[in-house]
Structure formats: structure tokens, C-alpha cells
Amino acid sequence: MLNSRLIALLPDLATFILVVNKGSFTAAAKELGVTPSALSKLITRLEASLSVKLFDRTTRTLQITQSGEKIYQQSVAMVNAAQLAIEVSNEEHLEPVGTITVAAPKAFLSILLQPIVTPFLQQYPDIELKLKVSDGDIDMLEQGIDIMFRLTDAPYENLISKELGKVNLSLCASPTYLDLKGTPAEPTELSLHDCLYLGETKTDHIWDFVKGNETHTIPVSGRYAVNHSQMRLNGVKDGLGIGIFPDFVIKEALQNGEVVQVLKDWTIKGNYHGVIAMQYAPSKYMPTRLRVFIDYATKNLPI
Incomplete structure (x- = not known):
């Protein structure tokens, strides 16, 4: 919880970070537009408030102490959180870009x-x-x-x-194909049909079906494989065989009667399901x- 002592320390802690980052009072003072002596007094005041020595100082060097390093890390987290708040505030008022x-x-x-x-x-x-x-x-x-x-x-x-x-994945074929080759009643009958598959991997021609406790893993074959859904669907529409598609791919073709769903009561497992x-x-x-x-x-x- 914030208190008056913490609030008073916040600006000095931010200045302390700048001194550490710049490596000297002179460089930090130049950044802030104050004198090195004024900055040195501020750090002395901060050390007194925290009851800890932040720097080992000589006329030529400024070395952060072990305690100073720990306070520096915590102070950086504080300033980063403040910067995040500023960025969020700014972003809320900016047009998306x-x-x-x-x-x-x-x-x-x-x-x-x-x-x-x-x-x-x-x-x-x-x-x-x-x-x-x-x-x-x-x-x-x-x-x-x-x-x-x-x-x-x-x-x-x-x-x-x-x-x-x-x-969901759906199995479909054109009415013309089904009139010619018949409609499979079980997944096992797919081995008798021409099937269109992706052809991307060695297992793309292996289709998995589930209904209740019953499962079937069916290797299928066909003369046409293509890893483009629309091209594969066009092949199905043209009567080249039976294919598997995400339901949104065949929605319009089903509505138009260009394809018919096959084995509706079976769930098909695979990619894009x-x-x-x-x-x-x-x-x-x-x-x-x-x-x-x-x-x-x-x-x-x-x-």
C-alpha cells in the first residue's frame, strides 16, 4: 500500500536508476539538466532515507554496492511498471495503427x-x-x-x-459417383471406392472413424490426391470419388446438391477437426x- 514516505522516494529512485545507467553523476546530471553536486546530494538523501549505502565513491569511480544492486533491480521493475501504465493509457487514446x-x-x-x-x-x-x-x-x-x-x-x-x-469432418461424394459406384454403408466398404486425400504425408490415406465404442482405421486409395481443399472438392464434384472435408468447406456444395454426405452417423477423426x-x-x-x-x-x- 502506498504511503507518504514511499511516494516521496519514487522520484529519487527513478533518478538513482539514471545514475546507474549513465555510470556517473556528471552524465546523469547533464541528462537531467542539474549540477553533479546537486545530484550527489540527492543520492546521499536517498541513502539516508533507505539506511543503506548505494555507491562506493572515489574521485574517479562510481561503483554500485551489493545492496545498491538489489535496490536498483527493484527500482527498474517499478519504473517499467510505470512505463507500462503510460503506454496503456496512450494506447487507449490512439487509433488502431x-x-x-x-x-x-x-x-x-x-x-x-x-x-x-x-x-x-x-x-x-x-x-x-x-x-x-x-x-x-x-x-x-x-x-x-x-x-x-x-x-x-x-x-x-x-x-x-x-x-x-x-x-467437424464430413465424408462426401457427388450423386453421379454414388449412382455409378454405390453408397458405402460402413467405413470398411471405402476400400472398394475411389477416395481423394491430401497426399501431404504418408498417413493421409489412412482414415479413422468412430461410432460409439466402435472404431475403424481404414486405408483408402484413389487416383487423385491434392492438398488444396477447393481443388479436392472440385474433383469430388466431378465424380472422381469420395473425399473428407471440414464442414464449412462443403456447406454450399451440400446445399446446392452438388455433393451428398456419406456415412453421416460416423465421426471422422483427423486434422482440422x-x-x-x-x-x-x-x-x-x-x-x-x-x-x-x-x-x-x-x-x-x-x-
């Missing part, structure tokens, strides 16, 4: 995020927005990412995570530009 770098999976970015980009930038003309496609793990610090979107059952625990909705998580680093102080983007995305993403 600066660059935001956002990472998201390809399909999410093109289908859900892209539609809100133009209106967001129109509303905040002093913000620059950089979008990065990222379908794998992300090191936000190394890659300079401010905010990322993930479709996952396991958001990164060291980050703030704001859940925006749920995403779970929550839609907007994640960002925890911070005592968030720039206004990030805060307005987070608020805007929360309200306007077509989820």
Missing part, C-alpha cells in the same frame, strides 16, 4: 477469413494486415505471428485460446490493433 500478422489453414483463410478482410481494413485504415497460410504447427515467435487460427482438438496450452465454434480456436500470446498489455482485430473476427467470421 500498425501491422498485424495472422496465420490460418488454407481452407479456413480462403473461405471464412478472406470475406472479412476488406471490410476490416476499410474500417481501420491505419492497420496493415499480413495473412500467412499455415496448415502445420506454428512457432508464433519465430515466424512473427500475432494471431493464428487453428482447427484442432488440442489448442496450444501456452497461448490464450478463444473458441469461435466447432468444426475440433474447435475453431483463435490463439495469441498472453500479455499484460495488448496493442489496440490486435484487440480490435480479435473483436472484429469474433463478431464477423461467418461461422
Whole structure:
């Protein structure tokens, strides 16, 4: 709790930091626009108030004591906290300005995020927005990412995570394909069908299905693999086989009757299944530009 003695010490402690940083009374006095002797008297007064010796002084050197070093560290923390308060206060009165770098999976970015980009930038003309496609793990610090979107059952625990909705994986095919090849009634029947998969990893052609206590891990095959959701969906529409997609990818195609959902009563496990998580680093102080983007995305993403 603040008291009158502490309040009186605060300016002297800030001056003490400057003396340590500058390395001499002369340099610190020049910075403050006072005489070295006046500054020396101030430090003497501070030592008397704290009942501790802060410097070992000679005519040529100024050496901080062990006790002085401890007080310096605490004083720096105090000044940094004060600076943070000033920055927060200033930020609250500034228009959002600066660059935001956002990472998201390809399909999410093109289908859900892209539609809100133009209106967001129109509303905040002093913000620059950089979008990065990222379908794998992300090191936000190394890659300079401010905010990322993930479709996952396991958001990164060291980050703030704001859940925006749920995403499920759906199996679908065109009516033409199903009329020609038949509709699978069980996951095991997929081995008899042409299937479209990502082709990014060695396990992309292995699909996992769950219904109650029943599980199936099915290796599938097909003549077409592509790690682009829209291209893969176009292949499904054209009758090349059965594919797995996040539900937001096939929503319109389902509504238009271009594709039909297959094995509806089975849950498909895999990448891009779970929550839609907007994640960002925890911070005592968030720039206004990030805060307005987070608020805007929360309200306007077509989820």
C-alpha cells in the first residue's frame, strides 16, 4: 500500500536508476539538466532515507554496492511498471495503427477469413494486415505471428485460446459417383471406392472413424490426391470419388446438391477437426490493433 514516505522516494529512485545507467553523476546530471553536486546530494538523501549505502565513491569511480544492486533491480521493475501504465493509457487514446500478422489453414483463410478482410481494413485504415497460410504447427515467435487460427482438438496450452465454434469432418461424394459406384454403408466398404486425400504425408490415406465404442482405421486409395481443399472438392464434384472435408468447406456444395454426405452417423477423426480456436500470446498489455482485430473476427467470421 502506498504511503507518504514511499511516494516521496519514487522520484529519487527513478533518478538513482539514471545514475546507474549513465555510470556517473556528471552524465546523469547533464541528462537531467542539474549540477553533479546537486545530484550527489540527492543520492546521499536517498541513502539516508533507505539506511543503506548505494555507491562506493572515489574521485574517479562510481561503483554500485551489493545492496545498491538489489535496490536498483527493484527500482527498474517499478519504473517499467510505470512505463507500462503510460503506454496503456496512450494506447487507449490512439487509433488502431500498425501491422498485424495472422496465420490460418488454407481452407479456413480462403473461405471464412478472406470475406472479412476488406471490410476490416476499410474500417481501420491505419492497420496493415499480413495473412500467412499455415496448415502445420506454428512457432508464433519465430515466424512473427500475432494471431493464428487453428482447427484442432488440442489448442496450444501456452497461448490464450478463444473458441469461435466447432468444426467437424464430413465424408462426401457427388450423386453421379454414388449412382455409378454405390453408397458405402460402413467405413470398411471405402476400400472398394475411389477416395481423394491430401497426399501431404504418408498417413493421409489412412482414415479413422468412430461410432460409439466402435472404431475403424481404414486405408483408402484413389487416383487423385491434392492438398488444396477447393481443388479436392472440385474433383469430388466431378465424380472422381469420395473425399473428407471440414464442414464449412462443403456447406454450399451440400446445399446446392452438388455433393451428398456419406456415412453421416460416423465421426471422422483427423486434422482440422475440433474447435475453431483463435490463439495469441498472453500479455499484460495488448496493442489496440490486435484487440480490435480479435473483436472484429469474433463478431464477423461467418461461422
